[in-house]
Amino acid sequence: MGGISERGKELKRRRHRRKKLAIFARKLKTATVSERQAIAEKIRNLTPGAAVVIRNWNLEGANR
Numbered sequence: 001m002g003g004i005s006e007r008g009k010e011l012k013r014r015r016h017r018r019k020k021l022a023i024f025a026r027k028l029k030t031a032t033v034s035e036r037q038a039i040a041e042k043i044r045n046l047t048p049g050a051a052v053v054i055r056n057w058n059l060e061g062a063n064r
Contacts (some may be wrong), residue, residue, distance in 0.1 A: 017047050028057065 004012075022041050031039060040059040044050040054060060 020046055021053065025057070026058075 021043070024043060026035065028039060036059060040054055043053055043059075046054065
């Protein structure tokens with residue numbers, strides 16, 4: 001028997017989300033309005049806690 005445990009999968013997903021969010025945070029510094037909207041949409045698709053991240057990053061004006 002082998003394979004990765006459920007906890008291992010969860011940690012891997014969390015680490016991946018953290019990396020992606022760091023990339024998005026870096027790109028937001030120079031992003032245009034349309035790019036900010038695209039980043040907000042990608043964050044919504046990436047994480048279940050997207051509403052909190054979007055509010056903290058002041059992306060609430062980025063329409064759906």
